[in-house]
Amino acid sequence: MVKIPEKAPDWKNIVKKDFKKIFKFFQIPEIQSLIEKSDQLYYYWDKVRSQPLSTEFNREEVWAFIRLRRHMNSTEVVVKDINKRPFTFWLTDDMQEELHLIDQNTGGNLALRDPGNEMRASARYMISSLMEEAITSSQIEGAVSTIKEAKKMLLEKRKPKNKSEQMIYNNFITMQSIKDFCKKDLSIELLLQLHVLITKDTLDAKEDEGRFRKSLDNVTVATTYGEVLFTPPPAEEIQERLEALIFFANDTKNKPFIHPVVKAIILHFWMAYLHPFTDGNGRLARTLFYWYMLKHGYWLFEYTSISKTILKRTSKYANAYLYSEHDDNDLTYFIHFHIEVIIDAAEELKKHIQIEQEKNHRILAEIAEYPDLNVRQTRIIQHIMSHPHDILTIKFHQNINNIVYQTARTDLLDLEKRGWLKSVKKGKTFYFVPNDNLWEKIEKRKIPDG
Numbered sequence: 446m447v448k449i450p451e452k453a454p455d456w457k458n459i460v461k462k463d464f465k466k467i468f469k470f471f472q473i474p475e476i477q478s479l480i481e482k483s484d485q486l487y488y489y490w491d492k493v494r495s496q497p498l499s500t501e502f503n504r505e506e507v508w509a510f511i512r513l514r515r516h517m518n519s520t521e522v523v524v525k526d527i528n529k530r531p532f533t534f535w536l537t538d539d540m541q542e543e544l545h546l547i548d549q550n551t552g553g554n555l556a557l558r559d560p561g562n563e564m565r566a567s568a569r570y571m572i573s574s575l576m577e578e579a580i581t582s583s584q585i586e587g588a589v590s591t592i593k594e595a596k597k598m599l600l601e602k603r604k605p606k607n608k609s610e611q612m613i614y615n616n617f618i619t620m621q622s623i624k625d626f627c628k629k630d631l632s633i634e635l636l637l638q639l640h641v642l643i644t645k646d647t648l649d650a651k652e653d654e655g656r657f658r659k660s661l662d663n664v665t666v667a668t669t670y671g672e673v674l675f676t677p678p679p680a681e682e683i684q685e686r687l688e689a690l691i692f693f694a695n696d697t698k699n700k701p702f703i704h705p706v707v708k709a710i711i712l713h714f715w716m717a718y719l720h721p722f723t724d725g726n727g728r729l730a731r732t733l734f735y736w737y738m739l740k741h742g743y744w745l746f747e748y749t750s751i752s753k754t755i756l757k758r759t760s761k762y763a764n765a766y767l768y769s770e771h772d773d774n775d776l777t778y779f780i781h782f783h784i785e786v787i788i789d790a791a792e793e794l795k796k797h798i799q800i801e802q803e804k805n806h807r808i809l810a811e812i813a814e815y816p817d818l819n820v821r822q823t824r825i826i827q828h829i830m831s832h833p834h835d836i837l838t839i840k841f842h843q844n845i846n847n848i849v850y851q852t853a854r855t856d857l858l859d860l861e862k863r864g865w866l867k868s869v870k871k872g873k874t875f876y877f878v879p880n881d882n883l884w885e886k887i888e889k890r891k892i893p894d895g
Contacts, residue, residue, distance in 0.1 A: 447763040449674060450771045453490035459509035470510040475499060483511055484537045487781040489768045515775065520701065523693055524715045525686075526774055527678050534776040536707070543784050544704055550791050551738075551745040574748040574794070576600075578735075579616035582728050582752035585759060588612045601840040611647050612728075619643050619732055624747065627740040631694040631733075633687060636721075639732055644725040653723045657683050662723050674767065677720035690715050694737065709737035710783040714776060717766065745791065751783075754790045821846055821856050826865060829879045837866075837877040 460467050470476045479496055486492070493508050519533035526532065536544070580588075580595045588609035590598075595613045598605065605611040619642045629635060641655040648654060658664050659680050666675040678686060694712055703711070716730035731752060738746045755762050765782035769775055818826070825842065843853035857877050860866045866877045 447668060447674065447760055447767070448672065450489060450764070450767050451491050453512075453772055454505040454508055456509040456512035456773075459506060460513050463506075467506060467510050467513065470507065476502070476507060476510065479507065480511065480514070485539050487537070487777060489764075489772060489778065512773070515777070516773075519775070519777075520703075522703075522711060522776065523689055524711060524718070524776070525689075526718075526770070527676070530774055532769070532774040532776040534707070534711075534780055536704070536777075536780075540781060540784055543788055544706055547706055547743075547784070547787055547791065550795070551743045551749065551787070574750050575617060575620045577753050578620055578750040580613050581750060581756045582616050582731055583609065583612040585752055585756055585762075586612065586725075586727055597841075600844050601838055602844060605646075608647050611645070615643050615645050615647065616728060619728075620735070623732065623735050623739060627736050631691045631736070633684075633691070636687070636691075636729070640722055640725055640729055643728050643732065644722075648724055650723075656723075657721050658723045664720060664723055666720070674763075675720075675770065677718065683719065683721045686719050687721060690719065694733075705741040706738070706743070706784070706787070707780055709734045709741075710780050711776065712737055713783065714766070714769065714779045718770075745794070749787075749790050749794050751786050751790050754786045754793070758786075819856070821848070821852075822860055822865075825856065825860060829866070838874060 475498065479493075479498070482488070482496075483493065488496075488511075490508055493511060494504050496504075498504065498507065515535055516533075518535040520535070521531045521533050524532040576596050576599050577592075579599070580590070580592055583590075590607075590609040590613060595610065597603070598610055599614065599617050605614045619639060622642065626635065626639070637655040644654050657680070662680065664677060665673050666677075667673045690712070693708075693715075699708075713730045713734040716733050717726055720726045722729070734751070735746055761782060765779040768778035772778065815823075821842070824846070825837065829837065837857065839850065839853045839857055842848075842857060843850050846853070857866065857868075857875075861868055861877065864880055864882075867880050868875045868877050870876075
């Protein structure tokens with residue numbers, strides 16, 4: 446359960462009272478050991494307080510030393526809080542190493558494409574990832590549709606049945622458009638356009654789509670029990686603050702230099718903190734992160750779902766915002782969390798690709814004796830052999846391979862005629878499933894004559 450963080454001791458006053466004593470912590474091995482751990486995990490006060498320490502050390506003074514050290518290494522950014530005080534951040538050695546790893550794994554080649562079938566393989570991975578991002582980003586904001594049902598809706602291009610499905614559909618369309626949007630500079634008009642795409646037919650009031658909130662809207666972020674966690678800056682300041690955000694996003698000089706991944710994370714935080722709309726701010730903030738990453742050459746984010754990873758740790762996601770706001774505007778909490786999310790998401794994608802490629806190569810070897818199948822039909826057999834419980838439709842085949850309806854229909858009916866598939870009609874829709882003797886059909890073909 447998310448709640449307002451415990452208020453940390455006023456480290457500045459503690460340092461002011463006895464700077465010499467606090468500064469001497471640099472020389473104490475036990476404190477240095479805690480510092481290393483705190484740097485790596487970027488502890489908030491409640492974690493520092495609970496660490497095992499000798500009784501000779503006052504925990505509030507240790508916290509003051511940790512915060513002094515962070516403050517001395519911090520860089521100001523143009524993001525400002527409600528009181529117009531700037532946020533700051535510090536990239537620890539661990540974070541810098543992780544950013545280097547992200548550069549290597551998401552801006553370069555990850556053996557994403559299958560040899561000889563590059564474009565189709567890439568399209569399949571991209572569609573799967575876009576669906577996962579659309580679904581999980583919506584689930585973070587309260588959508589209740591299951592992943593299986595949501596994927597079926599998207600692949601069959603079925604009209605959404607309820608608000609949750611509409612949220613997912615909107616996110617999917619938005620994510621599909623990001624590659625085109627990232628060719629443009631950020632602007633008020635682009636933000637409004639993105640908000641309309643994300644929120645279409647999901648808000649209580651239709652007129653709130655693509656409209657900045659007003660003072661009367663009284664927007665806050667609260668727990669399910671009504672406790673207010675966050676109140677965004679006044680509505681009267683939205684225009685001015687957005688102009689600063691847009692300048693930051695479009696600034697190509699980047700002085701002082703901020704690593705592009707860090708800058709994308711800051712934009713994510715900033716949009717959510719500003720909360721310029723009555724709803725859809727979280728989804729827009731994550732979309733803005735993708736926009737910046739793709740715009741700056743991190744092409745693997747066409748295939749990587751951060752929301753899938755965030756959904757597994759929603760409490761940590763919320764705390765990353767709250768710690769940054771409640772600990773003297775230290776944005777490092779959010780940056781640290783987001784870097785971990787990116788690394789985990791990229792690693793998960795890498796493992797998924799390896800598993801799928803190994804599985805596909807094995808299945809391809811099994812069906813190589815059937816040269817009369819076209820490439821699309823071979824992929825269908827691959828899919829149903831690796832996902833035997835899936836049910837195919839003509840629209841599914843059409844959308845996943847980007848072909849016309851008649852071609853998709855011909856492919857599936859031909860496979861049924863040859864004995865690979867069998868069909869069941871429900872209403873006006875034909876559903877195709879593996880024939881009962883699919884594996885026997887392949888094994889029998891492999892037995893040599895005589």
